[in-house]
Amino acid sequence: MPAMKIGCIGPSDSIxxxxxxxxxxCPDITLLTYVRERAEDSWQVLEQCQRETSGTLFTGIAVQEGAKARGTITNPYEHIQRGxxxxxxxLSEMNRKGIKSGRLSIDVVSDDILVEVVREFGVELEDIHSMPYALHLSEQEYLxxxxxxxxxxxxxxxxxxxxxxxxxLKKQGLPVFRLYASTLQIRDSLSRLTGRIKNLSLRSAGIAIQLVKLKSITRSSINQYDDMxxxxxxxxxxxxxxxxxxxxLFNFGTEEYVIFATRGxxxxxxxxxxxxxxxxxxxERNIIFSSGIGIGATAFEAEKSARKALDNAVKLDKGGLFIVEGTQIRGPIGEEDELEYSTHVVDDKLLEMSKKIGISPSYLDKIRSLMxxxxxxxxxxxxxxxxxxxxxxxxxxxxKKFLDSGFAEINGREVANQVGRPKKMVRLLI
Incomplete structure (x- = not known):
């Protein structure tokens, strides 16, 4: 079996x-490297990396988010955390260099990690200035x-x-220390990424059935010929x-089509x-149709899911597409109101809440997804x-069901442009 190709994006020292x-x-991995010294430039090599490899390993969270900010990640990916x-x-390196004080400024590492180090290892930090990674801050601002x-x-x-x-900071001669990932963190990240790639490969081999149902050919035809x-x-x-x-492609009459394909x-x-x-x-041509895609391990399972997806799609006036896989439903795909929620809820709290409110668990999960x-x-x-x-x-x-059951409250009233009746604003407590 050929070695799995993994792309690694980040600064040269981390790479x-x-x-x-x-x-x-990891002898079963062929690592292709794509060096970008600044995290915000990582997007520049993203497309090439994804074209040449099966998955992408980012050397840190900032490198990953820099790629996401201006590029589109389509392959499985993972970033190496700093723990x-x-x-x-x-701290050990500081001690070796004679810096005994705990007065330190630190970035990227979360406050939870700092607390863990202090508690678990008895480290005393005199005055620490923590700057965990935040999307809205640039590298220059941290510098x-x-x-x-x-x-x-x-x-x-x-x-x-x-x-x-x-x-x-090195160029300016300041006492700076690099937060490198450990061997264990790198191995764990590579392991998670290869697992995602293998899972995707297995899932891609699944069976997919798509049902397409015509709702109306045209609303303005004057004869049967135009319809045809x-x-x-x-x-x-x-x-x-x-x-x-x-x-x-198989068609049943002139109104329903069945498409068999692979999930991938x-x-x-x-x-x-x-x-x-x-x-x-x-x-644009008043040809309105609805579609449902079902994904499963067997054709029976995929068709059953496709029917469930189509049942949701036909309710839309302008048609649309839903996808059902197992207990998860997504749709309408590509629309502003696209949601993903479960058709079979097993969460005990959600089940109890839905019972008290008086709506189905699936519908409650849909509302939670909307929120x-x-x-x-x-x-x-x-x-x-x-x-x-x-x-x-x-x-x-x-x-009203939410309000009556105590899972919502009136949160003021709003009048648009001071015209018309005030709108009652309801805050959902779920």
């Missing part, structure tokens, strides 16, 4: 360390803050997980999609986007209805 560990501990060992090694703390006399040493920050002509156009467009996913192709981003374009093409996606817990009736794709009367009835 050298990963290369050494991989060569010594207690990284900090202990820095400036370290310099400011040192020049003001608040710290006597600096510990950083950023390769760029380390090299810049538009139906023929739709069939040709659908055929192009089926060819792209290397599937097989039908559920990939490019092919989902292809089908989204097909939906848009149909809407996670929108990062909101307060809605008015129209907003709640739009987000869930239901009528305002139904939304009002659902919110």
């Amino acid at each position: 050298n360390l990963v290369t050494e560990v991989a060569a010594r501990c 207690g060992y990284s900090l202990l090694r820095v 400036n803050r370290h310099i400011e703390l040192y020049e003001s006399g608040k710290v006597e040493a600096i510990a950083t997980g950023f390769g760029y920050v380390y090299s810049e 002509k538009n139906g023929g156009r739709f069939y040709l467009e659908l055929l192009e999609y089926v060819r792209a996913i290397q599937g097989s 192709l039908i559920d990939s981003k490019p092919h989902r986007e292809h089908f989204e374009r097909l939906l848009s093409w149909g809407r 996670d996606k929108t990062r909101k817990d307060t809605f008015d009736t129209s907003d709640f209805a739009a987000c869930l794709g239901i009528g305002e009367r139904s939304a009002r009835r659902v919110l």
Whole structure:
């Protein structure tokens, strides 16, 4: 079996360390390296890395987020964390160099790790200035803050997980120490990444069945010939999609089609986007259709899931696509109100809550998914209805159930532009 190709993105010193560990501990891996000294530049090599390898290992969280900020990650990926060992090694090095004081500025490492090191190893830190990694801060801002703390006399040493920050502070002759990952952390990260790649390979081999159901060919035809002509156009467009996913197409009458394919192709981003374009093409011509994709280990399981997905899609006025795999449902795919939730809830707290509110566990999980996606817990009736794709009367009835059961509260009233009746704002307590 050929060695698995893994790409490693990060600054040269970290990449050298990963290369050494991989060569010594992971003989079944071929490591391809892509050096970028600044974390914010990691996106520049992301596309090439993903084209040449099966997965990407980022040398740190900042390198990973730098790639995400301006690139799109499509392959499995993992980043190497900095834990207690990284900090202990820095403290040991400081001690060897005669820096006894615990006055230290440190970045990247989380406050939880700092507390763990103090508790577990009895380390005494006189005055520590912690700057955990934050998405909104650039490497330059971390660099400036370290310099400011040192020049003001608040710290006597600096510990950083950023390769760029380390090299810049070194140039200025400041007492800076590099937070390197341990051999164990690198091995664990490589192990998690190879596991994800293998799981993806197994999942990609699963069976996928897609059902496509025409809702209406046209709303303006004056004769049967126009209906047949538009139906023929739709069939040709659908055929192009089926060819792209290397599937097989069967039609039952003129209203329903069944597509057989492998999960890896039908559920990939490019092919989902292809089908989204097909939906848009149909809407522009008043050719409305709905679709459900079911994924399973057997054809029976995949078809059963596809029916469940299609049942959700046909409820949409303008058609749409849902995907069901096991107990998870996603959709409408590509739309602003796309959600992922469970069709079979086993969480005891959620089951008990749904019983008290008087709605199904699956619907409660859908609402919870909506709150996670929108990062909101307060809605008015129209907003709640739009987000869930239901009528305002139904939304009002659902919110009342939350209020009556004590799982929601009135959180003020809002008047848009001081016109009309005030909108009651309901805060969900789940």
